[in-house]
Amino acid sequence: MARVLVVDDEEGLRDTMAQFLARDGHVCLTAESVEAALVALAGDPVDVVVTDIVMPGRSGMDLLQEMNALSLRCQVIVVTGEPTVETASDAVRAGAFDYVPKPVSRARLTQVVAAAVRLKKSEDENDNYRENLERLVESRTGSLNASVERLKRTLENTTQALSAAVEIRDLYTAGHQRRVARLAGAIHQKLGRGADEGAGLRIAGLLHDFGKLAIPAEILAKPSRLSAIEFALIQQHPITAWEILKGLDFDWPVAEIVRQHHERLDGSGYPDQLKGDDIRFEARILAVADTVEAMASHRPYRPALGLDVALEEISRGRGTRFEAEVVDACLELFRDDGMELADD
Ligand SMILES: [Fe+2]
Known part of the structure; x- marks a missing residue:
């Protein structure tokens, strides 16, 4: 189960893709343009974005670049009417996970989205693991430093006390x-x-x-x-x-x-x-x-x-x-x- 954003200017295709994905149990958001997609992405985190490439105004490739610039951590799948090697490789070079050719088949869409969701989940797990590890190392290092500081103070105080002892005499x-x-x-x-x-x-x-x-x-x-x-x-x-x-x-x-x-x-x-x-x-x-x-x-x-x-x-x-x-x-x-x- 994942949160998926479907971006397409064609209302019919947008709704069809959203229905396909909803049937797989995903929570689907939709947007009719790059601008609307960016507004949706500013809300709750999205796991996967499925975007058309050719749209009036800004394209799916523009959206990909915006997302890269914002370092949004989600996988992007592009939907393309001209599934040439160049289009696919351009999209992947720009950071897309994969592409789906038009006309969109339910099997291809759900399969590519499922793979993107798996990758996103494992990335999230890695991130959590790394964050936990960093927190653990940080807290251990912190308490170790505090102990060393305490020991240094104890040594300093003990030395001063021994030094003072002979001076009293x-x-x-x-x-x-x-x-x-x-x-x-x-x-x-x-x-x-x-x-x-x-x-x-x-x-x-x-x-x-x-x-x-x-x-x-x-x-x-x-x-x-x-x-x-x-x-x-x-x-x-x-x-x-x-x-x-x-x-x-x-x-x-x-x-x-x-x-x-x-x-x-x-x-x-x-x-x-x-x-x-x-x-x-x-x-x-x-x-x-x-x-x-x-x-x-x-x-x-x-x-x-x-x-x-x-x-x-x-x-x-x-x-x-x-x-x-x-x-x-x-x-x-x-x-x-x-x-x-x-x-x-
Ligand atoms: Fe002496």
Whole structure:
């Protein structure tokens, strides 16, 4: 069963065709011209249009073109008095489904319309299937994106909370980790390295002194020089942090970067006395950012040394203790780009 529009200027033929099709159970609309057909097509959807080609005024071929322009999704069958190969092929080229020669036989008409209806129905089913699939993919993608966003927020909040924990304990490093993370991120960006590596570096920066939680507060806040034992305890903090962070399933080697942030290129750092390429690049950036921030800021055992002294220190270690290109990027940030040490 389908909705069929019959377009013919000859009233007799129009009604005959409509009766043939109605007997097959189709709902038939009729129109005596292209204009009237377009009005009918603007109403409820039609599955098949059966149109005469030669009519006073605009022809069946014009109707076909109008329908194409409007992207109407229905099959068109042309009825032609001169069933030549050219007429048929012209009609099919213009998008018609098939043609019916005049005089119109009931058998040919119902057979061609039935085939057009089958094609239209299967196209509709395909469209519905595709639309459903698109809706499904869209809703799944939407909820997946929402989950990823939620996870990212959770990770960010957790990192901030862990970062804040050590700062509550150790007032003097309050803000230190955030400023180091920010500076390390800026150096990383200046070097034009990948955004994914930058994301891991930022988290490592925010947590790099996390291991200080295990150091007695009196030692952290001690206003005088540390004894050898106290200094050895302080030197444990990258390992303590690594022990805790290695159990967390980050997408980046956060625990390793944190463990290596006091390593120096020439092997003079701690805790593993790593050298050169054995130190992760992120850790080489963190080492420079940490040194600059720590020296430029106030410490329990000394007042702030200032940014100039901090930059001199990394320049002195350029290529020996500190990675040369990282030092250069850091100097450029402060000297040419107007960078300032600040929290996020
Ligand atoms: Fe540290």
